[in-house]
Amino acid sequence: MYILVELERNVEVHPKYFGNRLDERICQQLAADVEGRQLLGACGADVGIPEGVVVAVHRVEAIEEGELPVNGTGRAVFHVIFTAIMLTVLKHEVVEVEVEKVNKLGLLCVAGPIELFVSIYNMPHYLQFDNTAVSPCFSNSTGDVKIEKDTVVRVRIMGSVINSNGIKCTASIEGDYLGLIPHSDTY
Structure with missing residues (x-):
């Protein structure tokens, strides 16, 4: 029922958080974005990740260099690879x-x-x-x-x-x- 899965997500960070503790803020924002949320459809069937509810972020594996999109908000987007604990159901369980x-x-x-x-x-x-x-x-x-x-x-x-x-x-x-x-x- 509970499984560890490796996931990827783009995390947006407001410019006021740029500084020494940026990595910590990215991890906090990631947890706020995914914990308690359901992963559906394309996440599961296409890439071998089962559908279910993300219970918690277990570990952040990598945070790639941020990019500034041309949308005028000043927010940076960081691609994050992480391991999460997921609640899922299996047939005959x-x-x-x-x-x-x-x-x-x-x-x-x-x-x-x-x-x-x-x-x-x-x-x-x-x-x-x-x-x-x-x-x-x-x-x-x-x-x-x-x-x-x-x-x-x-x-x-x-x-x-x-x-x-x-x-x-x-x-x-x-x-x-x-x-x-x-x-x-x-x-």
């Missing part, structure tokens, strides 16, 4: 997620910035929707398995879409070692 919402169609879960949906068709057949309980849930006939809001489940990612609205996945809890994770006090 197994992750632990928190259930945010339960309805008759399935479970809406989250894992950080990732939203996952588990359809009723991707659940074991013994789980049935129960809206007569205090809070809506999926449970088995004996009631010893109960998946409701704020429970933690282990899912397998079936597919994902990464766009400007975030990372959305479909997932399954059907399979060995998937589904409800027992509370730590039961170990």
Whole structure:
């Protein structure tokens, strides 16, 4: 889920920051520009970098000599090569997620910035929707398995879409070692 990737970016710096600590300012501006942002499309498929969210700049590898574009602003543009920690999702990856919402169609879960949906068709057949309980849930006939809001489940990612609205996945809890994770006090 977290990977190190080498990326490149052009960073603009205002003239008031030219001086002894220019490299430090370039690194600060780079972090402000990329951390928490999503890398989409052309970044991924064409050059072998997966799509995902940049969590942090790990290390700046090189800062090339700056150029002054002819746009009249006086800002210098520096080409920066850096290594970043990226959050991405892989098909068939197994992750632990928190259930945010339960309805008759399935479970809406989250894992950080990732939203996952588990359809009723991707659940074991013994789980049935129960809206007569205090809070809506999926449970088995004996009631010893109960998946409701704020429970933690282990899912397998079936597919994902990464766009400007975030990372959305479909997932399954059907399979060995998937589904409800027992509370730590039961170990």
